[in-house]
Amino acid sequence: MKALRLESWHSAPVLRDVPVPAPRAGEVVVQVGGAGACHSDLHLMRDFSEGQLPWGPPFTLGHENAGWVHAVGDSVHGLEPGEAVAVVGAWGCGSCPRCLAGLETYCDHPERARPPGGGAGLGLDGGMAEFLLVPSSRHLVPLPAGLDPVHAAPLTDAGLTPYHAIRRSREKLAPGSTAVVIGIGGLGHLGVQILRATTAARIVAVDSRASARELAKRCGADLVLEPGEHLAQAVREASDGLAADVVLDFVGSDETLASAVACARQLADITIVGLGGGSFPFSFFNVPYEASIQTTYWGNRGELVEVLDLAARGLLHADVTTFGLEEAPLAYDQLRDGKVNGRAVVVP
Ligand code: NAD
Ligand code: ZN
Numbered sequence: 001m002k003a004l005r006l007e008s009w010h011s012a013p014v015l016r017d018v019p020v021p022a023p024r025a026g027e028v029v030v031q032v033g034g035a036g037a038c039h040s041d042l043h044l045m046r047d048f049s050e051g052q053l054p055w056g057p058p059f060t061l062g063h064e065n066a067g068w069v070h071a072v073g074d075s076v077h078g079l080e081p082g083e084a085v086a087v088v089g090a091w092g093c094g095s096c097p098r099c100l101a102g103l104e105t106y107c108d109h110p111e112r113a114r115p116p117g118g119g120a121g122l123g124l125d126g127g128m129a130e131f132l133l134v135p136s137s138r139h140l141v142p143l144p145a146g147l148d149p150v151h152a153a154p155l156t157d158a159g160l161t162p163y164h165a166i167r168r169s170r171e172k173l174a175p176g177s178t179a180v181v182i183g184i185g186g187l188g189h190l191g192v193q194i195l196r197a198t199t200a201a202r203i204v205a206v207d208s209r210a211s212a213r214e215l216a217k218r219c220g221a222d223l224v225l226e227p228g229e230h231l232a233q234a235v236r237e238a239s240d241g242l243a244a245d246v247v248l249d250f251v252g253s254d255e256t257l258a259s260a261v262a263c264a265r266q267l268a269d270i271t272i273v274g275l276g277g278g279s280f281p282f283s284f285f286n287v288p289y290e291a292s293i294q295t296t297y298w299g300n301r302g303e304l305v306e307v308l309d310l311a312a313r314g315l316l317h318a319d320v321t322t323f324g325l326e327e328a329p330l331a332y333d334q335l336r337d338g339k340v341n342g343r344a345v346v347v348p
């Protein structure tokens with residue numbers, strides 16, 4: 001089968017012929033129905049070098065995956081070939097307290113994971129291929145009726161990551177509160193919808209691209225703004241002079257971090273999700289009193305079940321552009337050039 005391989009750091013991925021995986025005991029092979037092209041993959045191609053992460057190339061890209069059970073190994077129960085599933089992409093040891101709680105992103109013993117590595121498309125082979133080897137059935141969540149793998153795939157990261165970040169700040173998103181979302185791409189357009197569906201906050205969406213601001217409106221943002229000097233003032237005016245209770249930064253550059261802090265009020269949560277490599281000087285008078293600046297990474301299995309349920313109930317919908325596997329490099333080119341609205345999904 002063909003697979004889109006990242007063969008070394010600082011390189012563009014290439015399509016290669018690889019063997020179709022066969023499941024051993026406990027494993028499941030999923031026929032990929034959709035694999036999302038995440039901006040983090042662009043960071044993997046550009047920004048990392050040997051030794052920076054606990055894992056590295058070569059591996060097949062694609063950490064946002066959904067499809068159908070194709071084959072199960074011995075001792076896999078409760079999954080039938082043909083069943084539609086979403087893949088939880090972070091693969092830990094499976095038996096430490098965090099893994100047992102579904103939070104395999106922060107496994108206590110990643111070195112005990114079988115096989116060790118970050119997960120699908122992150123050190124281990126991901127879903128930009130016809131078939132994906134999943135090391136345990138615990139990484140699969142059945143798709144609720146009415147949800148297809150193409151639209152479910154982005155939910156496993158572009159949906160799950162904002163859901164986790166928003167959930168952490170839920171008590172700050174009470175009636176009368178304001179949430180600012182910076183960067184309305186794959187993650188941001190779902191983040192706006194999740195805020196709309198699960199909180200009472202007024203939603204201000206910020207993006208430098210007009211098409212992304214249009215998408216933000218369709219996703220339910222109350223106000224859409226361009227980035228720039230005027231941003232903090234505009235957010236204050238939109239929030240009865242109070243400023244933002246929660247800022248979600250899906251870019252993470254120097255510029256957006258400065259804007260995020262400038263938009264925030266006392267006691268705000270400023271959550272950096274984007275891997276833009278920016279920094280901000282944190283000191284007593286530099287940030288609003290008792291504001292928290294935090295990063296978040298992905299989400300947990302239980303949260304993915306909730307995200308899929310929101311989608312099945314029509315409250316969350318990934319705006320998707322599809323590409324064939326041969327076109328996967330093009331999907332990443334377009335993502336890098338800011339030409340993708342919502343999420344590019346590779347359909348092998
Ligand atoms: P994307 O390319 O689909 O979207 C990024 C959006 O940000 C685009 O709409 C772009 O126009 C906008 N943007 C860029 N610079 C801007 C600026 N200065 N001001 C306002 N808007 C700006 O990317 P994505 O796949 O949604 O990922 C977003 C970021 O989140 C990436 O850095 C990615 O690596 C990261 N990410 C983090 C996690 C995590 O768990 N922390 C998970 C997935 C992705
Ligand atoms: Zn991602």
Ligand code: ZN
Pocket residue numbers: 092093094095096097098099100104106107108109110
């Ligand atoms: Zn673990």
